[in-house]
Amino acid sequence: SMKSNVVILGATGSIGLSTLDVIQRNQARYSIFALAAGSNVESMQKLCVTHQPKYAVMHCEAAAKQLKEALKHTHIEVLSGTQAMCDLAAHSDVDTVMSAIVGAAGLLPTLAAVEAGKKVLLANKESLVMSGQLFMDKVAKYGATLLPIDSEHNAIYQCLPHTLQQNTDLGLDSQGVNKILLTGSGGPFLTRDLKTLPHVTVKEAVAHPNWSMGQKISVDSATMMNKGLEFIEAKWLFNCAVDDIEVVIHPQSMIHSMVQYKDGSVIAQMGQPDMRTPIAYGLAYPDRINAGVAPLDFSTIANFTFSKPDFTRYPNLALAIEACRSGQAATTTINAANEMSVAAFLANKIGFCDIYRINSEVLAKSTLNSLNSVQAIMEQDAQARAIARQCISELN
Numbered sequence: 457s458m459k460s461n462v463v464i465l466g467a468t469g470s471i472g473l474s475t476l477d478v479i480q481r482n483q484a485r486y487s488i489f490a491l492a493a494g495s496n497v498e499s500m501q502k503l504c505v506t507h508q509p510k511y512a513v514m515h516c517e518a519a520a521k522q523l524k525e526a527l528k529h530t531h532i533e534v535l536s537g538t539q540a541m542c543d544l545a546a547h548s549d550v551d552t553v554m555s556a557i558v559g560a561a562g563l564l565p566t567l568a569a570v571e572a573g574k575k576v577l578l579a580n581k582e583s584l585v586m587s588g589q590l591f592m593d594k595v596a597k598y599g600a601t602l603l604p605i606d607s608e609h610n611a612i613y614q615c616l617p618h619t620l621q622q623n624t625d626l627g628l629d630s631q632g633v634n635k636i637l638l639t640g641s642g643g644p645f646l647t648r649d650l651k652t653l654p655h656v657t658v659k660e661a662v663a664h665p666n667w668s669m670g671q672k673i674s675v676d677s678a679t680m681m682n683k684g685l686e687f688i689e690a691k692w693l694f695n696c697a698v699d700d701i702e703v704v705i706h707p708q709s710m711i712h713s714m715v716q717y718k719d720g721s722v723i724a725q726m727g728q729p730d731m732r733t734p735i736a737y738g739l740a741y742p743d744r745i746n747a748g749v750a751p752l753d754f755s756t757i758a759n760f761t762f763s764k765p766d767f768t769r770y771p772n773l774a775l776a777i778e779a780c781r782s783g784q785a786a787t788t789t790i791n792a793a794n795e796m797s798v799a800a801f802l803a804n805k806i807g808f809c810d811i812y813r814i815n816s817e818v819l820a821k822s823t824l825n826s827l828n829s830v831q832a833i834m835e836q837d838a839q840a841r842a843i844a845r846q847c848i849s850e851l852n
């Protein structure tokens with residue numbers, strides 16, 4: 457058919473649901489081939505009934521069993537486990553894979569899509585932070601089309617010259633690009649009294665002022681580790697150096713990032729803080745489709761402000777930039793440490809400021825190996841998780 461066949465990894469999550477919303481508005485162009493999630497059977501069952509994929513995959517085997525029972529009178533085939541996700545992401549009938557699993561769990565299915573040369577819509581920044589060079593080498597080797605969905609990277613992509621969209625090997629400088637200006641809102645604690653930060657609650661930390669997102673990325677936005685991961689993500693996606701990227705605080709989240717050119721021009725991408733815009737861009741590129749997003753109404757925008765990030769308030773941002781300078785093993789390590797510390801914070805086991813304490817301690821205690829295979833990356837990740845587990849238990 458002329459329709460594009462789509463696999464959504466992380467279908468039940470915030471990005472997954474937004475992707476399904478955009479696809480439902482554009483049914484003449486897209487059909488759902490497979491949906492994959494972790495363990496939320498109830499949500500997956502509803503999505504299957506509504507969207508009628510050919511396949512549904514749950515990471516958790518018990519969840520897959522339940523789903524299979526619930527869908528036994530349908531034609532939907534239910535599978536379980538990471539390998540099934542990899543197989544479907546690489547299936548010859550598939551054109552596009554939305555990578556929206558949260559965390560390191562997204563790495564293998566995303567790489568499978570890359571190795572099959574698919575159009576890969578990358579929301580799962582953690583997989584790129586973990587695997588950096590290897591990931592980008594595979595994109596080139598297998599001729600995959602990689603489109604950034606993270607709103608900042610999607611904005612940067614839109615603001616770059618076509619030559620760099622097609623080929624980042626050219627280098628920013630040769631195409632007249634001076635700097636990438638990575639914007640961030642500063643999260644819910646931008647102006648909060650620093651002395652009170654150790655006592656903030658989970659509820660306060662996940663209450664982002666502008667964006668509605670999953671729990672993990674919401675905490676990352678409060679610590680600005682999210683901007684740190686995005687810094688590393690930008691380095692790989694756009695083939696640039698640490699000094700080519702500058703973080704700019706913009707609390708209104710209407711400019712989603714900017715590109716500064718040699719001649720002094722700055723091109724910004726603006727829009728509502730609604731992930732359906734970058735998702736629609738990625739799905740339809742180079743076309744434009746309806747995303748169900750209202751246009752910005754400039755008559756109601758009172759303030760448009762900018763400032764420098766305060767590294768005392770956001771030590772995780774400094775840590776991530778330092779890791780980015782250090783290299784692949786360091787970024788893989790802080791990503792794993794951060795997944796562990798954020799999970800511990802969300803489970804009320806540690807305080808908000810302990811997230812940084814653990815992340816920096818894990819980085820200091822880790823042996824940084826050279827990572828030239830997926831296995832080496834997984835081992836570096838496992839080492840960091842083991843050290844983090846130890847640090848977390850010492851705090852309890």
Ligand code: NDP
Pocket residue numbers: 465466467468469470471472492493494495496497499514515555556557558559561579580581582605606607667668669670671672673731
């Ligand atoms: P959510 O927590 O809302 O969703 C996570 C999704 O991943 C769920 O579908 C979950 O399934 C699934 N999942 C978890 N573990 C596994 C596993 N082992 N195997 C398969 N599926 C799994 O997260 P978000 O949608 O907010 O974020 C997803 C990714 O997109 C993250 O990497 C995040 O950084 C990135 N991103 C998100 C943005 C946003 O606005 N939300 C913006 C930019 C990037 P289940 O429901 O069954 O647990």
Ligand code: MG
Pocket residue numbers: 606607608686
């Ligand atoms: Mg982002």
